[in-house]
Amino acid sequence: MAAGPVVLLLLLLVASVAVATSGTRCASDEYQNLGLCCKLCPAGHYLLQACSVNHTTGRCVRCEHGTFMSHPNREADCWPWTRCREDQEVVAAGSESSDQQCQCRSGRFYCDSEDCMESCFQCQRCDGLTLQACSATRNAVCATEVSPEPGSAGPWEWLVLSGALLIAVFLFLCLCGRKVVMWVVSWLKRRASEPGLASPRSSQPDEVLIPMNPMGDVPAPGSEAPPLEEEALALVPGAGTCPGPSGDTGESVEPQAVAATGSPAAPEQAPTALGLSILEQKYEQKYFLRNMPSDDIRIYYEFEHQVPECKWRMFMRFIGLDENEIEICERENPGNLLEQHHKMLLKWTQKLGRKTSIFKLMAVLHKMELHTCLQNIINKLIAENILVNCEETTN
Known part of the structure; x- marks a missing residue:
């Protein structure tokens, strides 16, 4: 009979332990504190004081500026940025x-x-x-930067190959170089004496004539367009009703001086203002520009593309830009030739203001004897309906 109260006491103890164990089992969004389950503080807050009631949130404080907490937590401080x-x-x-x-x-x-x-x-x-x-x-x-290909020769290999090639060339010239030089000289003399040999100007790579506007002056297939100087001489001031200057200057365009060998004089000297003015008036009488603003990019696009690079700086000097202005445009657009050309022409329009004219550019190209280049530009502008031939409007 004495064992009865002891058994009863043990049963009560086991029941209390089970109740305590089940009461302190917390959920995934809770934490245990002094036998209670408190909910975690939300992201952006930190815990200042734990809860005093089971399954509730304690005192959470918002993170101060410069600190953060990216997840629910029970941390005592937020983390710094x-x-x-x-x-x-x-x-x-x-x-x-x-x-x-x-x-x-x-x-x-x-x-x-x-x-x-x-x-x-x-x-x-x-x-x-x-x-x-x-x-x-x-x-x-x-x-x-060029990535070396697998198996390609390194710098020492190229140096050895270059040295061997130079030695081979030197030995060849020592043994039969005089004969080769004499043969080349004699061949050049024979070529120079052949009749109908093309002049150096006709072999320039940048002198390729672009076909004219199919609705305008169409040259016969395989035929050359007439030289611009002859066209300028043939113009009669005020003969048509073309818009633009109609005053007669009474002056004619003189053809370029030709040396005794038949080749044109060097165009590296700056053209005189009087000669340019006469040529500009002649082009204004032969052509007129559609109503377009002077800074419209379409007007100067063909000049930027057609004028040869080797002549471009001289072209800019002739139209009125100085060396400092040319160099500024080049430094501001390194490696981009077309953008350099465009900026120079824009600087020219800003510098001269109302005195700028597409016909002035034509006159300069005429004076520089870039006739085929000039004719290509005119044909392109006519084909794009930017420039109009006065002779077409009067016929």
Whole structure:
């Protein structure tokens, strides 16, 4: 009979332990504190004081500016934002629930890893054309950089090959160089004495005549357009009703001086203002421009493309730009010839204002004896309905 109370006491103890165990089992969004289950503080907050009632939220405080907490928690403080280094920039601002995001400064630094914990790398500057600009995750790619192919010769191999080639050429010239030189000289003399040999001007690669506007002056297939000087001499001022200057200057365009050998005089001397003025008036009487603003890009597009690069700087000097203005346009647009040409023509229009004229450009090309280049530009402008031939409107 004495064992009865002991058994009853043990049963009560087991029941109390089971009740206590079941009461302290907390959910996934709770934490245990002094036998109670308290709910976690939400993201963007930290815990200041635990709960005093089971399954409730304690005292949570919002993260201060410059700190964050990205998930539900029971932390006593929020975490500080990541601070960007001097070689980094902010790409995503921090908030109460998210950290501040940094990356390498675009255009100046880059990093080839995800975190860039130590430092960013300085972007390289290309001396020539840039194929791919520097970004936060990759370096710039320059046009001069060529990846060596597998198995290609290295610098020492090329040096040895170049030296061997020079020795071979030297030995060849020592043994039979005099005979080769005499043969080349005699061949050139025979070519020069052959009748009907094309002149050097006709063999220039940039002197290719573009067919004229099919609705305008169409030359016969295979025939050359008449020289512009002859056209200018044949014009009669005021003969048509073409818009533009109608005053008669009473002067004629003199053909270019020709040396005794039959080749034109060197066009490297600046044309006189009087000669350019006469030529400009003649072109104004033969053609007129559609109603377009003087800075319309379509007017100067063909000049930028058709004038040979070797003649471009001289062309700019003749129309009135000085060396400093030409060099500024080149430095501001490195490696981009068309953009350099465009900027120079825009600077010319800004410098001369109302005195700028497409006919002045034609007159300069005429004086420089770039006749085929000039005719190509005229044909293109007529075909694009920018320039109109007065003779077509009067017929």
